[in-house]
Amino acid sequence: MPITLADSESELEWRKEVRQFINDNKGIFANASADEGGEGGLFGRMGAVKKWRDKVAEKGWVAPAWPTKYGGADLGVKEQFIMNEEFAESGVPSNVGGFGVMMIGPTLIEHGTEDQKEEHLGRILRGEVIWCQGYSEPGAGSDLASLQTRAVRDGDDYVLNGQKIWTTGAQYADWMYMLARTDPDAPKHRGITYLLVDMKSPGVTVRPLTTMANMQSFNEVFFEDVRVPVKNRVGDENRGWYVGTTTLDFERSSIGSAIGVRKTLDSLIRQAKSEKSPASFDQRRSLRHEFTDRLIDAEVAKMLSYRVISMQANGKIPNHESSMCKLFSSELNQKIALLSMHLFGMHGLVWNRASTGYVQAVSSTIAGGTSEIQKGIMATRGLGLPRG
Ligand SMILES: Cc1cc2nc3c(=O)[nH]c(=O)nc-3n(C[C@H](O)[C@H](O)[C@H](O)COP(=O)(O)OP(=O)(O)OC[C@H]3O[C@@H](n4cnc5c(N)ncnc54)[C@H](O)[C@@H]3O)c2cc1C
Numbered sequence: 001m002p003i004t005l006a007d008s009e010s011e012l013e014w015r016k017e018v019r020q021f022i023n024d025n026k027g028i029f030a031n032a033s034a035d036e037g038g039e040g041g042l043f044g045r046m047g048a049v050k051k052w053r054d055k056v057a058e059k060g061w062v063a064p065a066w067p068t069k070y071g072g073a074d075l076g077v078k079e080q081f082i083m084n085e086e087f088a089e090s091g092v093p094s095n096v097g098g099f100g101v102m103m104i105g106p107t108l109i110e111h112g113t114e115d116q117k118e119e120h121l122g123r124i125l126r127g128e129v130i131w132c133q134g135y136s137e138p139g140a141g142s143d144l145a146s147l148q149t150r151a152v153r154d155g156d157d158y159v160l161n162g163q164k165i166w167t168t169g170a171q172y173a174d175w176m177y178m179l180a181r182t183d184p185d186a187p188k189h190r191g192i193t194y195l196l197v198d199m200k201s202p203g204v205t206v207r208p209l210t211t212m213a214n215m216q217s218f219n220e221v222f223f224e225d226v227r228v229p230v231k232n233r234v235g236d237e238n239r240g241w242y243v244g245t246t247t248l249d250f251e252r253s254s255i256g257s258a259i260g261v262r263k264t265l266d267s268l269i270r271q272a273k274s275e276k277s278p279a280s281f282d283q284r285r286s287l288r289h290e291f292t293d294r295l296i297d298a299e300v301a302k303m304l305s306y307r308v309i310s311m312q313a314n315g316k317i318p319n320h321e322s323s324m325c326k327l328f329s330s331e332l333n334q335k336i337a338l339l340s341m342h343l344f345g346m347h348g349l350v351w352n353r354a355s356t357g358y359v360q361a362v363s364s365t366i367a368g369g370t371s372e373i374q375k376g377i378m379a380t381r382g383l384g385l386p387r388g
Pocket of ligand 1: 132134137367
């Protein structure tokens with residue numbers, strides 16, 4: 001049954017409930033300082049984002065996709081989608097649970113031992129721990145299965161040596177879920193194990209990397225003889241690739257990003273309409289065409305999201321369709337950052353919100369799988385073209 005753009009009666013009721021919750025609580029952000037959206041805010045540990053997170057938690061909505069047995073809301077695909085859509089429309093933070101709720105929680109629910117679930121799931125829901133993802137290495141990004149970080153069994157521990165890179169938030173993280181090589185002689189996908197590493201373990205060194213936007217959002221992480229108890233292994237030894245790539249049943253339509261893009265455009269249009277601004281339509285009429293193109297793009301991004309969600313609602317697993325969504329919305333992100341620079345003209349050359357946003361947008365077509373990788377998936381799995 002195809003999903004309709006109109007809500008069913010029960011979906012409309014749900015949408016109203018979500019809207020009511022947002023209206024009752026979004027006042028939290030009314031007096032928040034800009035600083036509160038920063039590092040602490042980002043991870044929901046302090047300030048307005050923390051207060052918002054607590055309200056979402058009270059409602060039982062921190063983990064919309066998790067089963068209620070584990071403290072989740074057990075929402076259907078369409079209900080999660082509506083929630084994300086409403087949160088994005090109102091500009092309040094969605095996914096307040098971060099990597100913990102989105103990635104490691106569902107992995108533990110699927111593959112973890114009862115002790116691992118007991119130890120971690122509650123703390124993730126309560127926002128007591130920050131997780132980071134240790135997958136990429138200097139020689140293993142797109143080709144992740146080439147990773148070299150070694151874990152060697154020694155009694156009840158693995159001894160970890162090697163390096164991860166681009167690890168977002170590692171400088172604030174309490175735990176890392178990661179992949180390490182346990183059998184160097186096996187075919188490369190078959191010698192990898194999935195481990196949970198306490199970031200306070202002796203031998204873990206985190207070195208922040210400064211991006212060209214002058215921010216420290218990701219890091220290098222070094223492991224020197226780090227002892228990881230075997231009880232922190234998720235799934236069987238050498239089966240980590242399959243644990244790490246489990247299809248996680250959470251909402252992946254990128255609707256938040258599609259709506260976020262349109263809201264950014266709305267705000268740029270408001271600036272361009274203000275006559276006093278050097279960035280006004282009066283001064284730069286030619287920009288109208290660029291705005292029109294981007295508004296159409298934003299609608300296309302939304303339709304691509306609807307396509308993914310309609311597949312999920314019908315029990316299908318989106319594949320090259322998710323790649324299309326990712327490719328289109330990340331490239332659109334960059335085009336809008338460029339539009340913002342065009343709008344500000346020479347003022348865009350000064351280090352301000354437009355220029356920082358412009359350099360920051362560069363990474364959107366790399367993070368989470370590069371554009372070339374997405375195009376490869378679309379070519380081979382979508383169009384059935386032979387591998388090059
Ligand atoms: C903002 C940001 C946050 C990130 N956060 C994390 C994180 O928290 N944890 C983590 O583990 N990683 C993280 N990453 C790393 C990210 O997953 C990798 O950067 C990404 O997978 C690409 O790998 P790479 O940088 O090694 O580039 P490479 O894989 O070396 O690619 C280099 C170039 O070659 C092209 N290329 C590679 N293979 C192919 C191919 N088969 N066909 C065509 N072209 C190809 C790529 O498209 C790219 O242009 C983050 C990256 C960014 C930018």
